[in-house]
Amino acid sequence: MSHPAPAPSTQRITVVGDALIDELRDPQGSREFVGGAALNVAVGLALLGQDVTLVAMLGDDEAAQHIRSYLDDFGVRLVESPSALGTSRAISDRTDGEPRYEFNEAAQHRSIRFDDATRAALDEADLVVVSCFPFDNAAQYAELVDAIARPEERVIVDGNPRAGMLADRAAFLENFEDFASRSLLAKVGDEDAELLLGDSLDAFVARLGRDPVADDAPGFGPAILATAGREGATIHDGRLVVHADIVELSGPVVDTMGAGDATLSAIVQHIAERGLPQTTIAWETALREAMTIAAATVRHEGALLRKPAHDPVYPS
Template sequence: MTPEATADTRTPRVVVIGDALIDELRGPSGTREFVGGAALNVAVGLSLLGEDVTLLAMVGDDEPGRRIRQYLADHRVRLVASPSPSGTSRAVSDRTAGGEPRYEFNDAARARRISFGEESRAALDAADLVVVSCFPFDDADQAAELRAAVARPHERLVIDANPRDGMMHDRAGFLAGFERLASHALLVKVGDEDAALLLEAPLDEFVGRLRSGADTTASGPAVLATAGSDGARVHHGAIEVRAGIVDLPGPVVDTMGAGDATLSAVVHRIAVDGMPQSDAAWSAALADAMAIAAATVRREGALLRRPSAGPAFTS
């Protein structure tokens, strides 16, 4: 967003593009199901933080799809659904001792596609920000359609790589498609697991690749890098700020929604205040994001939570 947009008193409009699915969690106490998907989690998180949100995602015409539609309606997120001949996407997951998820995906999830029809393009044209997460970047046609559908990406496009080993068909193709679009974005999010999966390399190397073509003295794509228990950092031009995880009461239960909550909080700050342009502004944005992520991981599932104690979230 441009600084002028912050003077607009209307609620910021955000379109989120990516996955929506049923997360089937298996554990010692049995099986539980949650409505989820990285893009859906971000869309719902942004709505909870006050944005006017539309989600573009593939949803089946079946009972799980109806559950997803109702969940989005309950959280005031509009859905522009792409048809899914194979039904609704599903991820079967368990958790490691540290709460980290491990996934297996069904045929619908592996064949996900977004339809950029008239309704989708109208929503994109009206959006202040466009957020992409868990998109099939290894599908060259889909990547090209996405690039054609989002005007002014340097001003309003936010991308989370969010690759999933069980969803990708071509790792090199995914990396190429992601990096191609990321070079035109306002903000790019990557994590240590993304670097390991896509590059088999440390997170610093991935961040370096994304920043290699940017002039560090001028405005360019900002990189939000997350590293689990090591916290997060932002690189934006000559700015580099870091934030550790926030220690809140209670144990970490489920880290599934940590990255999505972090991204939602940062996008919320950009939507309301414009893109941070100083160390202090980025530090404040990142501190808020870490507090929200810490609250989120203390509940099962990926629904964004605000901290009841610790740093206050400013909007």
């Protein structure tokens, strides 16, 4: 593969995206968790031993104080963007069967301030992870592109679109695809494909990179991490296509909310320590690590990354 890869000693990681309060409602009542895709990845990487900074928007309210305290507990530095609308909140209502999601006005108008502190955090990072960014905001997207040097060497992006936060689906798709083409690795999920394309995950993967068999170049575009829930995850990296099934651990699946973020955290951790995998065997190792951590995470309520307490039982 022709991808440039960060050195295995990489440890400084800056995550850019959302931080919010997840309010879960079900027949047993209502509970609140600190969340947001970017925040989950930042905390997950900190739990995996990395040196992490989160760039996210917070309001001047009690919810923001709760988020600051939570990040401090896990040793994640915070570079704040101000919000006149308060701190973002997502409500997951599971009282009537299928979960329904609602986002407050702050979440719908989330933004990042690309000031000196944000740019310094991006410049100093060996890896930059962008997750749940407002790609449908043209001005924000232009600032993001301008603020990150050498994205093809160090950027990992997860679009993480949410129906209740999308202002312009077509613009989000166009800018996400453009940013993914500039990046080292892009993550996409089956739900992303349905929301943004109304099509399959395979179709989304095909849009993000040309078929290398049909191209003269030996490698093209980013490595793509495609996640499909119970169907596991697949890496598409040039001519390499590597799949991993989900991992079986003891205990029931309690909450799948943090599975995708845990998977991404584990892959970023692998890249930070060992560089971008260059062979089928190396990708198999990275994916198996990620599936194991995701399996441990979904056996607890909330999206906090978990490590397995015992050896996993891998499918034969």
